[in-house]
Amino acid sequence: METENTADILECCKCHVTLESRRTDFVYLNYNFHVDVPRCPKCGQVYLPKALVEGKMADVEMLLEEK
Ligand SMILES: [Zn+2]
Structure with missing residues (x-):
């Protein structure tokens, strides 16, 4: 795990309230994984860090290749 400073988007641009980190489940290539998403x-708006999701998908693809 990288410990980068990710204090970028921590406020909703519409409501101006602090975003909560919420565990969200994804299914990709029949694999379940979860990501903590702001x-x-x-308003329930989810801010998906694209790089994070793509990174997870890359992990899944690596898992598949190991089989
Ligand atoms: Zn909002």
Whole structure:
């Protein structure tokens, strides 16, 4: 795990409330994985860090190749 400073998007641009980190499940290539995603507690808008999701998908693809 990298410990980068990810204090970028921590406020909803509409509601101006602090985003909550919420565990969200994904299914990709029949694999389940979960990512902690910043989510607005007020309007429910989820901010998906694209790089994070793509990184997870790359992990899954590596798992598949190992089989
Ligand atoms: Zn909001």
